[in-house]
Amino acid sequence: MQQAWRWYGPNDPVTLRHIRQAGAKGVVTALHHKYNGEPWSLDDVLAHKALIEKEGLVWSVCESIPVLTDVKIGGPGAQRAIENWKTSLRSLAGAGIPVICFNFMPVVDWTRTDLEYEMPSTGLALRFDMIDFVAYDVCVLRGDAAAGFYDPAVVAKARQRHAGWTPDDIRQVEDNIICGLPGGEGRYDRAGILRELDLYRDVTPDKLRANLVHFLKEVVPVAEEVGVKLVIHPDDPPFSLFGLPRVVSTAADLRHILSAVDSPANGIVICTGSYGVRPDNDIVSMIREFGPRIHFVHLRNVRREDHGSFNESDHLDGSVDMVAVIRALLEEEAKRKAAGRADWQIAMRPDHGHVLVDDIGKKVNPGYSCIGRLKGLAELRGVMVALAHQDPALPPI
Structure with a gap:
C-alpha cells in the first residue's frame, strides 16, 4: 500500500516536511480554504499541488470535496451544488489527482464527545x-x-x-x-x-439513500470520463445520531451503493475505525467482498464500549484485528497486480492518533497530531513489512 498522510494545508501544525520525516510518500488533502461549495478551479488545485510536490511528495487522494446539504435532502439548490461538485472533480482530474473521497453524512460529520x-x-x-x-x-x-x-x-x-x-x-x-x-x-x-436538523425532518433513510444514488448517477459518469476513482467514506460513527438516517454504515449499505451505480469509478473507503465500531461489521470479509472497488484505506483502531460508545485505541490494540485487515488488503493488491491493473496499489493513511510526548499542550488538530500518527504509521508499516517478508506472494513494501 502507498503510505500517505492527511494534511490540512499551509495552516496545519503538521507540515509537509514533517510528513516526509514520517516516511509517508503520499498526501491526502483538499482545498480546505474553499469548503463552502464553490467550484474549485484548475489553477487553485495546481497551486495546492505545487506546494506538495515542492517537498518531494505526491497528492494521492483528495479528501474531500464537500457534498452540500441541498444534495443530501434533495433541496432546491441540489443541481447547482452537483454541477459545482463536477467542476471541482474535473479540476482535480486535470491536475492528475487519481482518487476523490467524499461522505454523505447528514448535519454532523465524524463526531466525538x-x-x-x-x-x-x-x-x-x-x-x-x-x-x-x-x-x-x-x-x-x-x-x-x-x-x-x-x-x-x-x-x-x-x-x-x-x-x-x-x-x-x-x-x-x-x-x-x-x-x-x-x-x-x-x-x-x-x-x-x-x-x-429541521431541514431533515422529512428525510427518511430511503429518501437519503435515493438522494445518494441520484448524486452518484450524476458524478460517476464524469469520473469515468476524466479517469478518476470516487470513494465514499462510511458514517462515523456508523449509526444514527440526532435521529438522522445514515446510509453508509454496513456491508448491506455498500452492496446497495455499488450495485446502484455499477462502475469501477464508484468505489469505497475502508475506514477500519468507522466500520469497526459495529461488531456486526466483519471488515476482513468486507475487504474480500468489495476488494476491486476499494481505492483508499483509513487504518485506525477502536475499542468498543457499552451502548455504542468507543474510544480510539492504539493502531494495533483494539476491537479490530489490524493484522488480519492488512493481510487482506495486501492480498487484494496482489490480485490486482497479477491481473495487470495499473491501479493495483491502494493508498492508505494512519487515521487519527493519540496526543503524545511533546504534542501534549501544543495546538493540534484533534485526531491529527504528529507524534501519535507517526507512531501509528510505524506500527502499520512494520506489520506490512513483516507480512510481505513472510509471504513472497504479497507486494513488497
Whole structure:
C-alpha cells in the first residue's frame, strides 16, 4: 500500500516536511480554504499541488470535496451544488489527482464527545460516549422531543449524567459535538444546528439513500470520463445520531451503493475505525467482498464500549484485528497486480492518533497530531513489512 498522510494545508501544525520525516510518500488533502461549495478551479488545485510536490511528495487522494446539504435532502439548490461538485472533480482530474473521497453524512460529520480522553498510557485519545451524546441532545439541545430517538435505558442514564454536569461541562460537550472537527463540512452554534436538523425532518433513510444514488448517477459518469476513482467514506460513527438516517454504515449499505451505480469509478473507503465500531461489521470479509472497488484505506483502531460508545485505541490494540485487515488488503493488491491493473496499489493513511510526548499542550488538530500518527504509521508499516517478508506472494513494501 502507498503510505500517505492527511494534511490540512499551509495552516496545519503538521507540515509537509514533517510528513516526509514520517516516511509517508503520499498526501491526502483538499482545498480546505474553499469548503463552502464553490467550484474549485484548475489553477487553485495546481497551486495546492505545487506546494506538495515542492517537498518531494505526491497528492494521492483528495479528501474531500464537500457534498452540500441541498444534495443530501434533495433541496432546491441540489443541481447547482452537483454541477459545482463536477467542476471541482474535473479540476482535480486535470491536475492528475487519481482518487476523490467524499461522505454523505447528514448535519454532523465524524463526531466525538471527548477530544482528550486519557488512556492508560497517559496519552490523549478521541472518544465517543453515547451517554454524553444523548444527554446533550435530550437534556440540552432538543429536550424530551428527542428522547424517542434513543433506547429508553440510555436516556435514563443520560438524564442522570446531565444532572451532574456544570455549565462548563455542557459547553465542552457542545463544542466537541457541534463546533466542527478537522475535515468536517459544518460548524454550528446551538441555533444553527437546530435549523439544520429541521431541514431533515422529512428525510427518511430511503429518501437519503435515493438522494445518494441520484448524486452518484450524476458524478460517476464524469469520473469515468476524466479517469478518476470516487470513494465514499462510511458514517462515523456508523449509526444514527440526532435521529438522522445514515446510509453508509454496513456491508448491506455498500452492496446497495455499488450495485446502484455499477462502475469501477464508484468505489469505497475502508475506514477500519468507522466500520469497526459495529461488531456486526466483519471488515476482513468486507475487504474480500468489495476488494476491486476499494481505492483508499483509513487504518485506525477502536475499542468498543457499552451502548455504542468507543474510544480510539492504539493502531494495533483494539476491537479490530489490524493484522488480519492488512493481510487482506495486501492480498487484494496482489490480485490486482497479477491481473495487470495499473491501479493495483491502494493508498492508505494512519487515521487519527493519540496526543503524545511533546504534542501534549501544543495546538493540534484533534485526531491529527504528529507524534501519535507517526507512531501509528510505524506500527502499520512494520506489520506490512513483516507480512510481505513472510509471504513472497504479497507486494513488497
